[in-house]
Amino acid sequence: MFGLMQDRPLMISSIIRHAARNHTASEIVSKNVDGGIHRYRYPDLESRARRLVRVLKGLDIKPSDRVATLGWNGFRHLELYYAVSGMQAICHTINPRLGAPDIGFIVADAADSVIFAETSFAAIIEAIATQTPSVRAVVFMCDRAEMPALDLPSGMALLCYEELMAAETDDYTWPEFDERTAASLCYTSGTTGKPKGVLYSHRSTVIHAMAVTAPDVFGLRATDRVLPVVPMFHVNAWGLPYAAPATGASLIMPGRHLDGPSLTALMNDEHVTMSAGVPTVWLGLLHHLRASGERLETVDRLVIGGSACPRLLLAAFQTEYGVRVDHAWGMSETSPLGTMNAPVPTTMNLAGEAKLRHLEKQGRGIFGIDMKIVDDSGAELAWDGVAQGNLMVRGVWVASAYWGQEPGSACDAQGWFATGDVATIDPGGTMEITDRSKDVIKSGGEWISSITLENIAVSHPDVAEAAIVATSHPKWTERPLLVVVARPGATLDPAEVLTIYDGKIPKWWLPDGVVVLDELPHTATGKVHKLTLRNRFRDHLERQA
């Protein structure tokens, strides 16, 4: 017997309709490309999203068509999120930090019909235009006066967002359709191989939004002012563009400038209470705050994820600035939230070193996510906090296949998705990532955690950034090599840098060498490009010997 409750489809448009009716005073504040501030409220966003649907229909966009975006975090990008998915098309967010060949590949692979681009990305459009025959039009997200002059191939129209919007009305009613319909597409940054598309549905997006608003995840309320530093082109800005309007929280959109001074000013001017992003950004903010003496006047918590959160950030924001740091783990394939390190009765009273050690872990699965660790034969390993294995996940917002592949093809027969991360899980369910499986260092058959070594290295006062890579060793097969970048104005003595490990790690984990570089290579999502470093330093010890 079925229950007798209404079977309403979970629609992304219901989020913005809800915010427009129930949170009329909450704001969307955007830092524009020209540095100016734009502000409006949820009813304005919802009305402009409906108007934009009419624009899209005018461009002959049909259900399931891919509409690409090359945009910063801002109000027009938000309008596209809601209009494109709301009319049953697919919003394909593209990472502009990828190289033109990758972007060209992604646009062709997704067969995008139209690209909406920020004026700052005109050069990218010019570089890819001849390789993307599926694209009928490029719409620059600006006024007529700001339109870049571009020479596009014939058959590819050059259009102006505000001009198209001005010619339309908002006379449109959001339709209802199957909640499993595709809503957005995001390609994984892929540190190896070609990028692969993750195709989110209305159902997965709405359930993820509801899950992440919970108190022990993002803990959002209508009075919050949320600044997503994580870009809208990277896993839908961790779901914040959906979770914030679902709760009525205001959105403060930072645009392109994510450096310490710009973020501090925006956070203080706009009374931001919560923000989320990758460690690199927060290291920049911390360095700026320490150097300038400025304070974060209203921020009470930062969500840090995307890479392991260094202890330095966990300690410094709390003790020096009174800002709580919430450590999260996830990936494009998990929409992205998988785990969050929030206190439970057994950890809530931890203090000092024990607290920091606990916060370095990535946390417990949030409700909706199932986790396990397995050995190389697929056998499940104990949750004892010691056994390290391949982390597997499943849940309603976890990918079942990549764009263009058979449903279920990315999972095993029981629906488990292999994350490519290596982790331990303790008896309380707290998961700790020890490595990416590709980054693992196996010395004499034993694993050394590159993440642990990197986190300790960045606590050195003169180290700005650090990476640990495996380098070949005649006896131990692999040994860790530390690659570091000095803080501006500092010089690093390799032998002295290694003293930061004194008493903190088993002796045999100590890196066998230190290389100082001017900068580290990064992926398009701001993570250290380990593959480049591995290739460059694979034979480092042997060459030195």
Ligand code: AMP
């Ligand atoms: P992406 O799909 O680009 O978001 O990358 C996902 C990957 O980033 C994960 O599989 C992890 O390897 C890494 N990652 C994300 N969050 C964390 C974290 N808190 N600690 C360590 N690694 C993380």
